[in-house]
Amino acid sequence: MIRALVIMGLGGMAALVLSACPTVDLGDVPPDPNVCRPDRAYYEEMIWPSFLAPAEAANSCVAQAGCHAASNGRSALRLDTSDPPNHDANYSAVTRFLNCNTPDASGLLTKPLSTEDPHGGGDIFTPGDAVDDQAIAVFRGWFP
16 A cells, blocks of 8 residues: 655645555465365265275374374364264364365365474374375365
8 A cells, every 4th residue: 555645835835755564474365164164064074084094094184193183172273973973073173174265285185185284283293194195185175
């Protein structure tokens, strides 16, 4: 934004003084809460069993250590692990960690991804590992 000030000087002479306000780039505008809602059926069929609660317990967000189980979950990601799980509640919780504008910047992916955001549970996914790459591909497939 540029502001112009006209200053009247002696003899009716006017001087134009320009002042600029600094601009700060905060990056992409995040979507409003509850706007990022990728396909619910894909979540139940692919994301839950392949990404959040896979058979391989070491790569599960809710198995063994139960780091993100609703009963004793850590952080805001608390998932219902009953049988069958409450997919309504879990879908709602999971979508809070998505960035639909830039899916690879989603907290649901960057936290457990090796070399990205610090994850209290350690690195869950390592790029280059065939099984981990498949889980990451499943996550990316959730976004149109």
